[in-house]
Amino acid sequence: MSQLTDKELALLKETVLHAQTFAYCPYSKFRVGCALLAQSGKVYTGCNVENAAYPAGICAERTAITKAVSEGDTAFKAIAVITDSPSCSSPCGVCRQVIREFAGANTAVDPVSGNPLRLQLPVIMFNNTASKSLVRTIDQLLPHSFGPEDLSDAAAV
Amino acid sequence: MSQLTDKELALLKETVLHAQTFAYCPYSKFRVGCALLAQSGKVYTGCNVENAAYPAGICAERTAITKAVSEGDTAFKAIAVITDSPSCSSPCGVCRQVIREFAGANTAVDPVSGNPLRLQLPVIMFNNTASKSLVRTIDQLLPHSFGPEDLSDAAAV
Amino acid sequence: MSQLTDKELALLKETVLHAQTFAYCPYSKFRVGCALLAQSGKVYTGCNVENAAYPAGICAERTAITKAVSEGDTAFKAIAVITDSPSCSSPCGVCRQVIREFAGANTAVDPVSGNPLRLQLPVIMFNNTASKSLVRTIDQLLPHSFGPEDLSDAAAV
Amino acid sequence: MSQLTDKELALLKETVLHAQTFAYCPYSKFRVGCALLAQSGKVYTGCNVENAAYPAGICAERTAITKAVSEGDTAFKAIAVITDSPSCSSPCGVCRQVIREFAGANTAVDPVSGNPLRLQLPVIMFNNTASKSLVRTIDQLLPHSFGPEDLSDAAAV
Ligand SMILES: [Zn+2]
Ligand SMILES: [Zn+2]
Ligand SMILES: [Zn+2]
Ligand SMILES: [Zn+2]
Numbered sequence: 113m114s115q116l117t118d119k120e121l122a123l124l125k126e127t128v129l130h131a132q133t134f135a136y137c138p139y140s141k142f143r144v145g146c147a148l149l150a151q152s153g154k155v156y157t158g159c160n161v162e163n164a165a166y167p168a169g170i171c172a173e174r175t176a177i178t179k180a181v182s183e184g185d186t187a188f189k190a191i192a193v194i195t196d197s198p199s200c201s202s203p204c205g206v207c208r209q210v211i212r213e214f215a216g217a218n219t220a221v222d223p224v225s226g227n228p229l230r231l232q233l234p235v236i237m238f239n240n241t242a243s244k245s246l247v248r249t250i251d252q253l254l255p256h257s258f259g260p261e262d263l264s265d266a267a268a269v
Numbered sequence: 270m271s272q273l274t275d276k277e278l279a280l281l282k283e284t285v286l287h288a289q290t291f292a293y294c295p296y297s298k299f300r301v302g303c304a305l306l307a308q309s310g311k312v313y314t315g316c317n318v319e320n321a322a323y324p325a326g327i328c329a330e331r332t333a334i335t336k337a338v339s340e341g342d343t344a345f346k347a348i349a350v351i352t353d354s355p356s357c358s359s360p361c362g363v364c365r366q367v368i369r370e371f372a373g374a375n376t377a378v379d380p381v382s383g384n385p386l387r388l389q390l391p392v393i394m395f396n397n398t399a400s401k402s403l404v405r406t407i408d409q410l411l412p413h414s415f416g417p418e419d420l421s422d423a424a425a426v
Numbered sequence: 427m428s429q430l431t432d433k434e435l436a437l438l439k440e441t442v443l444h445a446q447t448f449a450y451c452p453y454s455k456f457r458v459g460c461a462l463l464a465q466s467g468k469v470y471t472g473c474n475v476e477n478a479a480y481p482a483g484i485c486a487e488r489t490a491i492t493k494a495v496s497e498g499d500t501a502f503k504a505i506a507v508i509t510d511s512p513s514c515s516s517p518c519g520v521c522r523q524v525i526r527e528f529a530g531a532n533t534a535v536d537p538v539s540g541n542p543l544r545l546q547l548p549v550i551m552f553n554n555t556a557s558k559s560l561v562r563t564i565d566q567l568l569p570h571s572f573g574p575e576d577l578s579d580a581a582a583v
Numbered sequence: 584m585s586q587l588t589d590k591e592l593a594l595l596k597e598t599v600l601h602a603q604t605f606a607y608c609p610y611s612k613f614r615v616g617c618a619l620l621a622q623s624g625k626v627y628t629g630c631n632v633e634n635a636a637y638p639a640g641i642c643a644e645r646t647a648i649t650k651a652v653s654e655g656d657t658a659f660k661a662i663a664v665i666t667d668s669p670s671c672s673s674p675c676g677v678c679r680q681v682i683r684e685f686a687g688a689n690t691a692v693d694p695v696s697g698n699p700l701r702l703q704l705p706v707i708m709f710n711n712t713a714s715k716s717l718v719r720t721i722d723q724l725l726p727h728s729f730g731p732e733d734l735s736d737a738a739a740v
Contacts, residue, residue, distance in 0.1 A: 136338050138417070139454070140480060140739050161335045161367075164417040165518030166364040166454060166480040168683065170327065173645065175335035178318045178327050181293050182336070196737040204479030204729045209325040209676030210318075246727070253726065256719065258675045260295070260321040266613050266667040269711065297609070297637060299580050321639040322675030323611060353580035361572045361636030362523025387493070397583065404568070410569065412559040413562065415518045423456050426554065450652050450733070475649045475681075478731040482680040484641065489649035492632045492641050495607050496650070523639040524632075574609070574635040 114151075116190055116234070124149060124176040125242050130193050131157035131172065139166065145171035147192045150185035173207035177214060186214055192236040192245075200246040201239040208254040211235065215250045231257065273306075273347055273391070280348040282399050288314035288329070289351055296323065302349060303329035304349045307342035329363035334371060338380040344369055348401075349393040357403040365411040368392065372407045388414065430463075430504055430548070438463060438506040439556050445471035445486070446508050453480065461487035461506045464499035487521035491528060500528055506550040508557075514551040514560040522568040525549065530563045543573065587620075587705070589662055595620060595663040596713050597650050602628035602643065610637065617643035618663045644678035648685060656658035657685055663707040663716075671708040671717040681723040682706065686721045702728065 122220075124147045132145025139162045146158035158176030163168040173193060180186070191211060195201040202210065215233040231251035238245045251257070273281075281304045289302025296319045303315035315333030319326040330350055337343070348368060352358040360368065372390040388408035395402045408414070430438075438461045446459025453476045460472035470489030476483040486505060494500070505525060509515040517525065529547040545565035552559045565571070587595075595618045603616025610633045619630035629647030631642040644664055651657070662682060666672040674682065686704040702722035709716045722728070 131339065134339050134341055136343065139420075142734055143587035144722055157339055158335070159339045159662065161338045162480060163367060163370050163518075164420055165366050165415055165485070165520060166476060167483045167485060168363055168370075168518060168520055169481045170331060170335050170367070171479070171481060172339075174327060175339050176316070178332040179336045179339070180315045181318045182288065182291050182314055182329075182332050184291055186293065192601070195733065196740065197733050198740055199733070201737075202727045202729050203732045204477075204482060205678070205680030205725055206325055206479060206482055207676070208679075208725075209322050210320060210327070213320050213325075240629065240737070248727065254676055254679075255724065255726070256673045257715070258322055258673050262666065262668050262670070262672045263296075263321055263613055265670055266672075266711070269667065269669055297577065299577055319637060320675075322642070322677060323633060324640045324675055325637045325675060328636070328638060346469055352576065353583065354576050355583055356576070356579055358576045358580075359570045359572050361634075361639060362519035362526070363523070363636060363639055364519070365522075365568075365579075366519030396579070405570065410517055411522075412567065412569070413516045413560070415516050419509065419511050419513070419515045420454065420456055421605060422513055423554070424514055426510065445653065448653050448655055450657065453734075471653055472649070473653045475652045477681060477684050478734055479680050479729055482677055482684075484645060484649050484681070486653075488670060488692050492646040493650045493653070494630070495632045496602065496605050496628055496630045496643075496646050498605055500607065520639055523636050524634060524641070527634050527639075572636055577610070577635055 120149060123155060124190065124236060127155055127157060128192050128194040128238060129242055131159055135159040136161045138162065140163040143196050145194045146176040148176040148180055149189045150180055151189055152185050154185060154221040156180040171204060171207050173203050174210050177210055188214060188233055190234045190236060192238065194238040194242060196240050198240050200239050200244060202237050202253065203235060211250050212254050212257050212259060277306060280312060281347065281393060284312055284314060285349050285351040285395060286399055288316055292316040293318045295319065300353050301329040302351045303333040304334040304338055304344045307337055308344040308346055309342050311342060313337040325419050328361060328364045330360050331367050334367055345371060345390055347391045348394060351395040351399060355397050356400060357396050359394050359410065360392060368407050369411050369414050369416060427440040430530045434463060437469060438504065438550060441471060442506050442508040442552060443467055443556055445473055449473040452476065457487050457510050458486040460490040462494055463503045464494055465501040465503055466499050468499060468563040470494040485518060485521050488524050491524055502528060502547055504548045504550060508556060510554050512554050514553050516551050516556060516567065517549060526565050526568050526571050526573060530548045591620060591654050594626060595661060595707060598626055598628060599665040599709060601712055602630055606630040607632045609633065614667050615643040616665045617647040619647040619651055621651055621662045622660055623656050625656060627651040642678050643677060643679040644674050645681050648681055659685060659704055661705045661707060663709065665709040665713060667711050669711050671710050671715060673708050673724065674706060682721050683725050683728050683730060
């Protein structure tokens with residue numbers, strides 16, 4: 113997992129708490145905030161944006177990622193999320209799939225150790241007060257994932 | 270339909286063309302750009318952000334709307350969209366549903382005429398060169414829509 | 427709009443009421459049922475299937491349509507829907523988009539009159555007791571829709 | 584992981600191959616089939632049902648699950664999937680989230696050993712010829728998942 117500096121972690125913590133305040137969640141009353149740190153150094157925020165037709169809602173993590181992509185940032189250092197739960201809630205499967213699309217190629221290697229860098233983007237999950245956090249790579253949260261390679265492997269058959 | 274100034278229209282046209290350049294669409298190769306004008310005067314951009322798992326992709330319009338909501342803007346003057354099609358392509362049903370959530374209450378009335386302002390947010394659809402456009406209100410694009418009222422009506426039974 | 431016989435309408439009404447009883451909606455408590463009449467004469471049912479991650483839920487209409495397609499039926503005569511609302515609630519935008527995909531080609535014409543049969547699939551919306559209904563074609567519910575033609579027009583540029 | 588009999592495995596293998604033939608995938612050309620074995624003994628099939636608006640498409644696994652739920656089956660023994668890829672492709676994150684909703688409570692225990700039965704529903708992933716398969720529990724594919732508990736924990740704060 114790529115290392116984050118204490119300053120970067122503090123920035124993500126402060127940012128998720130602020131991002132969460134914009135949550136539009138009249139249906140679940142479950143406020144989610146997200147902060148996405150791009151390789152460029154820019155931080156993108158997201159909140160959940162629900163809909164009366166529940167499946168048309170969009171999560172905080174996907175709000176942050178589409179925002180970043182739409183502004184030219186497609187490579188990321190870390191993504192942090194906070195919810196109203198006292199435990200460290202994790203991104204849903206939809207968001208894990210979207211994070212995974214931008215988590216790097218399966219074939220990347222660490223330039224120093226030569227070890228494979230398999231989808232190592234860290235996902236930082238805060239509890240509701242941001243007093244605790246849990247960190248997992250996207251590969252740990254969505255192991256044996258379905259990705260671009262699956263489509264191209266099939267096309268090559 | 271609320272009137273847009275020439276300056277606002279020109280701004281939306283210029284902005285969708287730029288927004289479209291950020292499209293992440295390796296699967297469809299169909300680039301979509303969006304520009305969303307908030308009542309605050311701020312313009313939010315969006316592009317489509319596709320996924321190897323096609324249903325996990327997000328459209329340009331929803332990128333722009335979630336971006337606005339996540340930054341505190343939830344009231345809008347107009348939304349514009351452009352695609353790679355030579356005709357004036359329209360938002361998909363998913364996006365129409367999301368636009369509708371933020372298009373105002375069904376009970377709003379025009380302060381001058383007293384006429385109902387039923388979901389009158391204008392949707393401006395440009396052709397691929399932005400030389401032509403088609404304008405419809407969200408009520409015209411998603412008539413007899415499903416909205417927050419449907420859920421509360423049911424709860425009141 | 428294609429004509430339905432009284433017998434077909436009665437069958438759809440009876441079927442939506444039964445389909446609704448299977449709704450899995452612990453989050454919204456809003457039960458939706460669907461009945462889809464295929465050209466083959468077979469009737470497919472659907473209910474909403476919600477998810478703790480709200481956007482991962484699936485509506486009744488899409489349940490019925492995917493069920494039909496997965497069993498080889500892709501041409502339809504009518505789709506009916508019922509909810510817990512005392513008014514005749516309509517399908518959300520996501521479902522309208524999915525219905526539209528299977529509502530026929532824009533170029534079809536009535537063999538007798540020669541008039542265009544533009545996406546004329548009827549959508550029958552019942553109120554909660556099925557004592558009232560409202561009928562609209564999918565073209566009326568999703569006018570100027572985004573469809574397969576938009577993608578192929580762009581590819582031809 | 585719950586044990587499947589050879590007969591059940593053979594049934595799932597035969598069923599996914601057949602289910603895949605119904606795939607509606609004019610956009611990806613990537614055919615996916617699914618077979619879902621309910622505790623009741625009934626087998627439900629699914630295929631991917633794509634849409635010109637890519638995000639409105641639905642995967643094979645979700646087709647099978649919504650079909651089962653809409654017919655009264657909500658407890659499952661196993662889910663199998665096949666794609667056009669020569670490797671054993673896995674369900675996308677959206678489908679993992681939907682499978683997880685019906686994979687049982689986190690508090691269930693094995694009646695014999697007393698060990699926790701944490702979301703042990705087996706997911707069987709076949710390669711394109713069904714000559715190979717990979718099996719993982721849904722907890723292995725979506726570890727530390729977001730589920731109903733997260734919403735109720737927050738409500739209890
Ligand atoms: Zn999510
Ligand atoms: Zn869309
Ligand atoms: Zn719907
Ligand atoms: Zn899937």
